[in-house]
Amino acid sequence: GAVVSQHPSRVICKSGTSVKIECRSLDFQATTMFWYRQFPKKSLMLMATSNEGSKATYEQGVEKDKFLINHASLTLSTLTVTSAHPEDSSFYICSARGVGTREQYFGPGTRLTVT
Amino acid sequence: GEDVEQSLFLSVREGDSSVINCTYTDSSSTYLYWYKQEPGAGLQLLTYIFSNMDMKQDQRLTVLLNKKDKHLSLRIADTQTGDSAIYFCAESMTNAGNNRKLIWGLGTSLAVNP
Numbered sequence: 001g002a003v004v005s006q007h008p009s010r011v012i013c014k015s016g017t018s019v020k021i022e023c024r025s026l027d028f029q030a031t032t033m034f035w036y037r038q039f040p041k042k043s044l045m046l047m048a049t050s051n052e053g054s055k056a057t058y059e060q061g062v063e064k065d066k067f068l069i070n071h072a073s074l075t076l077s078t079l080t081v082t083s084a085h086p087e088d089s090s091f092y093i094c095s096a097r098g099v100g101t102r103e104q105y106f107g108p109g110t111r112l113t114v115t
Numbered sequence: 116g117e118d119v120e121q122s123l124f125l126s127v128r129e130g131d132s133s134v135i136n137c138t139y140t141d142s143s144s145t146y147l148y149w150y151k152q153e154p155g156a157g158l159q160l161l162t163y164i165f166s167n168m169d170m171k172q173d174q175r176l177t178v179l180l181n182k183k184d185k186h187l188s189l190r191i192a193d194t195q196t197g198d199s200a201i202y203f204c205a206e207s208m209t210n211a212g213n214n215r216k217l218i219w220g221l222g223t224s225l226a227v228n229p
């Protein structure tokens with residue numbers, strides 16, 4: 001149980017375009033979802049926390065107008081990278097936490113490359 | 116401040132025990148976690164410990180917590196080649212939106228040699 005999927009697993013886009021990444025909890029309802037960014041040989045950096053039906057809470061230094069997060073249902077959250085730049089190239093990972101639990105279950109990640 | 120530190124590399128022989136160490140700064144952390152990330156794969160929760168515990172054992176894994184020194188360790192007994200991965204230590208905190216978030220270490224890359 002507790003499976004989280006992400007789509008796409010890998011995406012290449014051109015500078016200036018927008019990219020949407022989906023995160024789904026497959027067998028549980030995720031009241032809270034987290035979006036992380038992981039640089040090579042670096043730790044995970046939390047970008048934002050989203051609760052279903054409410055606005056996401058962004059970490060300091062993360063531009064909310066650039067990284068749009070929508071948590072429209074208890075099984076789906078999306079991250080849209082708007083007007084992508086090469087420096088947005090990274091590994092984006094989502095995680096989900098169910099009702100009344102403290103464990104976060106992670107998706108497999110999405111590799112974004114902006115050319 | 117928020118900071119979690121780990122050594123970056125550890126190399127052991129198959130069958131030996133591995134000990135991965137972590138230090139954290141926030142004394143108000145209630146839970147501390149160990150995650151495993153295999154090459155090209157997502158993060159897998161290995162175990163966690165509540166801050167009022169000193170030790171937790173789960174099969175080959177033993178977690179030791181020294182709250183006074185803010186030191187956490189993960190011991191893997193009888194280390195196997197399949198244990199080769201990056202191990203992340205994380206502490207939980209509450210963010211501005213009153214949500215629990217995890218603060219992560221850089222990860223320790225464990226290499227198991229046959």
